[in-house]
Amino acid sequence: xxxxxxxxxxxxxxxxxxxxxxxxxxxxxxxxxxxxxxxxxxxxxxxxxxxxxxxxxxxxxxxxxxxxxxxxxxxxxxxxxxxxxxxxxxxxxxxxxxxxxxxxxxxxxxxxxxxxxxxxxxxxxxxxxxxxxxxxxxxxxxxxxxxxxxxxxxxxxxxxxxxxxxxxxxxxxxxxxxxxxxxxxxxx
Numbered sequence: 152x153x154x155x156x157x158x159x160x161x162x163x164x165x166x167x168x169x170x171x172x173x174x175x176x177x178x179x180x181x182x183x184x185x186x187x188x189x190x191x192x193x194x195x196x197x198x199x200x201x202x203x204x205x206x207x208x209x210x211x212x213x214x215x216x217x218x219x220x221x222x223x224x225x226x227x228x229x230x231x232x233x234x235x236x237x238x239x240x241x242x243x244x245x246x247x248x249x250x251x252x253x254x255x256x257x258x259x260x261x262x263x264x265x266x267x268x269x270x271x272x273x274x275x276x277x278x279x280x281x282x283x284x285x286x287x288x289x290x291x292x293x294x295x296x297x298x299x300x301x302x303x304x305x306x307x308x309x310x311x312x313x314x315x316x317x318x319x320x321x322x323x324x325x326x327x328x329x330x331x332x333x334x335x336x337x338x339x
Contacts, residue, residue, distance in 0.1 A: 233307035250286040
């Protein structure tokens with residue numbers, strides 16, 4: 152089944168993008184920026200490009216109001232969606248017939264790390280497991296090869312498996328009239 156977006160085959164779009172990058176490698180790099188604004192309590196609003204704002208919240212056990220997924224859940228959604236889209240695009244490029252793809256992602260947390268109860272326990276997921284459900288007439292071996300390739304090329308999976316250098320910049324704004332510089336920026 153051919154995947155179409157904006158009247159163009161995904162296979163054609165990806166092929167055109169790859170050709171453009173081969174011709175001009177500088178087209179391959181860019182920066183993605185999102186903004187997250189604290190709303191009070193355990194709630195934040197995430198903004199990505201022109202899309203509707205994303206409400207991020209915690210469940211009541213964490214003092215939240217459960218108005219949206221929490222950050223760890225969003226990470227799992229990002230991983231599942233990236234894996235699924237990578238599979239679909241690669242299947243299209245390889246000419247594999249796929250009727251449906253669904254990715255279930257489970258993350259195991261040990262809250263002792265996040266709550267500072269046990270410093271030996273990491274605050275993030277201890278383990279993440281993905282189950283990929285594919286409906287296809289293709290031989291299982293071809294689908295396993297597809298999954299192996301998707302595992303290698305999925306950007307979110309790559310970022311979770313290999314640490315990404317992360318820098319935090321603190322910018323503190325002081326109210327006017329406090330006698331303190333209005334903006335202080337530090338890098339860590």
